[in-house]
Amino acid sequence: MPAPFDAADEARLLALARAGDGRAFGRLVDAHQSAVRAFARRLIGDAAEAEDIAQEAFARAWEQLSRLRSDASLRAFVCGVAYNIWRSARRSHMRRQLRERAYARENADAAEQPRDAPARLALRAAMDALPPDQRAALALCLGADFTHAEAASALNLPLGTVKSHVLRGRAKLREALGLTEEGEP
Amino acid sequence: MTNDRDLAALLGETPPPTAAFRLGVLARAAARTRRREARRRAARRIAAFAAIGLAVPIAGALGATLANTQPLLIVLAALSAAALAALAALAGPRGAVRLVLGR
Structure with missing residues (x-):
């Protein structure tokens, strides 16, 4: 587990990384990889593909660090890069994903399932049915500790749009689980 | 299962940071740099050969x-x-x- 560092440390590491220092960039990767990987997992659903996109996002973000404003959050920036990669790869991957999910469903009965597997599947199906922007806003804001402002900056959307995406998306996910707004079935 | 964190955990757990992920990122970044430099070299070579190829007919057209x-x-x-x-x-x-x- 890397030692946490403050904003001044992050600014110093960013300056070193911009100058091509791989060790400094590695420390930034360690500090933000959990948030970015969690976002990618929640957005995409497939853990292997999410890892792939998260790694690619960090690699591309390193090349684009000069575009990062000094007051902007690095993890929001990397999540934005990951989101753009996912959106551009989405069409070509869609058919393959549909095929793989159909296969997974066929084999779901045979394999031993964890206790909350039906809830996971229902949530995943509800998440996949959401429009990309709404899905990404939810993936960022639900559990990854991203503020609405950070999500708006990552996704290049107005703050109000992000707030309404999160509100409506959350309602749809709860509906998929058969929960009321108070949390009772 | 009432709060956002529960929903988020069901959609995908937050993974702990790993050295393997960092190494994967650095390997990808190095591969991207190599590809970019190879493209630059190829562009330079194409430009140089195109300039040489153009120099002869241009010189001929100018009466050399x-x-x-x-x-x-x-x-x-x-x-x-x-x-x-x-x-x-x-x-x-x-x-x-x-x-x-x-x-």
């Missing part, structure tokens, strides 16, 4: 013939040979070959 440009060509050849010899002396034979081939 082999006979009246011969002194200039001899000087260019002598300068190129001197530059190669200087490179070989500075970088060693292998370094000079790498510079000439752009690798």
Whole structure:
């Protein structure tokens, strides 16, 4: 587990990384990889593909660090890069994903399932049915500790749009689980 | 299962940071740099050969013939040979070959 560092440390590491220092960039990767990987997992659903996109996002973000404003959050920036990669790869991957999910469903009965597997599947199906922007806003804001402002900056959307995406998306996910707004079935 | 964190955990757990992920990122970044530099080298080579290829017909269109440009060509050849010899002396034979081939 890397030692946490403050904003001044992050600014110093960013300056070193911009100058091509791989060790400094590695420390930034360690500090933000959990948030970015969690976002990618929640957005995409497939853990292997999410890892792939998260790694690619960090690699591309390193090349684009000069575009990062000094007051902007690095993890929001990397999540934005990951989101753009996912959106551009989405069409070509869609058919393959549909095929793989159909296969997974066929084999779901045979394999031993964890206790909350039906809830996971229902949530995943509800998440996949959401429009990309709404899905990404939810993936960022639900559990990854991203503020609405950070999500708006990552996704290049107005703050109000992000707030309404999160509100409506959350309602749809709860509906998929058969929960009321108070949390009772 | 009432709060956002529960929903988020069901959609995908937050993974702990791993060295393998960091190494994967650095390997990808290095591969992207190599590809970018290879593309730049290829573009430079294409531009150089295109310039050489264009120079002959342009010179011909401007009325230059082999006979009246011969002194200039001899000087260019002598300068190129001197530059190669200087490179070989500075970088060693292998370094000079790498510079000439752009690798």
